[in-house]
Amino acid sequence: MTTSRKWAAVHRVRLGHVRRLLKYRYRGPTVPDDDAGREDLRTLLHVKAVCHPPGPDRVRKLINEIELTAPWKDTNAAQKLADEIAEKPLTLKADTLGRMLRMDWVTRVGLRLWQIGPEDLDAEARKQQRKRRDRERKGDARRDQGRKPRAEYEGKSLSRLKPWEAEGISRASWYRRQNREPVAQVCPQTNGSMRQVCPQSTFLNPVDTPVSRHEGGSGKHRGDVSSVHHPESGRRR
Numbered sequence: 001m002t003t004s005r006k007w008a009a010v011h012r013v014r015l016g017h018v019r020r021l022l023k024y025r026y027r028g029p030t031v032p033d034d035d036a037g038r039e040d041l042r043t044l045l046h047v048k049a050v051c052h053p054p055g056p057d058r059v060r061k062l063i064n065e066i067e068l069t070a071p072w073k074d075t076n077a078a079q080k081l082a083d084e085i086a087e088k089p090l091t092l093k094a095d096t097l098g099r100m101l102r103m104d105w106v107t108r109v110g111l112r113l114w115q116i117g118p119e120d121l122d123a124e125a126r127k128q129q130r131k132r133r134d135r136e137r138k139g140d141a142r143r144d145q146g147r148k149p150r151a152e153y154e155g156k157s158l159s160r161l162k163p164w165e166a167e168g169i170s171r172a173s174w175y176r177r178q179n180r181e182p183v184a185q186v187c188p189q190t191n192g193s194m195r196q197v198c199p200q201s202t203f204l205n206p207v208d209t210p211v212s213r214h215e216g217g218s219g220k221h222r223g224d225v226s227s228v229h230h231p232e233s234g235r236r237r
Contacts, residue, residue, distance in 0.1 A: 011051045014097070014115040018047050021101060021113055022069070033072045041070050043100045045081070049089030059086045095123060 022040055023029055031037035048065050052058040062082035066073055073081075092100070095117035098108075105118040117123065143149070154160055164174035 015047050017113040017115045045085045046090045
């Protein structure tokens with residue numbers, strides 16, 4: 001899609017939004033014959049004109065719009081107004097269009113008129129609102145997946161609790177002490193089939209650490225009590 005065709009599609013969507021707003025405001029498809037109605041009619045025609053290329057077809061489209069929206073306008077006045085706007089239509093931005101139509105934020109959200117900027121909330125404020133809604137939507141998705149909020153896991157982190165300050169030592173010393181704590185290790189029971197967890201610190205060195213038959217294959221490893229020779233009996237037990 002080329003740029004010109006893309007913007008033509010945007011203008012058509014914006015035209016539909018302007019029609020929806022005027023229909024909601026005046027409780028029908030026509031505008032009244034007063035200052036507010038005539039001003040809104042001109043704004044509608046400017047949006048309508050940029051949807052069509054210059055030429056007689058543009059003028060005809062504007063006259064048809066006047067007949068539908070302002071049937072109280074006579075033929076000569078409608079022709080004059082259509083010629084004037086068709087010759088040099090205004091390409092209105094969203095915020096400018098919102099100010100000309102006097103539309104607020106509540107109306108924009110209620111009617112879902114996203115192509116018209118509200119006069120009480122500028123583009124930067126709307127950008128911040130979109131970011132906030134995006135953060136809330138992603139946060140809800142993370143909570144649905146069972147993830148903890150940032151405040152919760154940061155509040156329980158060691159960097160926030162700082163247990164080394166309670167012990168009166170430095171952070172590096174505290175972590176070094178944690179690395180020296182006894183580490184749990186799997187040890188065999190007497191029958192050789194069941195296992196239990198016992199602290200590694202109960203053994204003096206790797207030679208004293210028993211090894212299971214299931215892990216050692218033949219069982220003839222250092223520390224295996226079945227391979228210890230007893231001189232009194234003259235045999236291995």
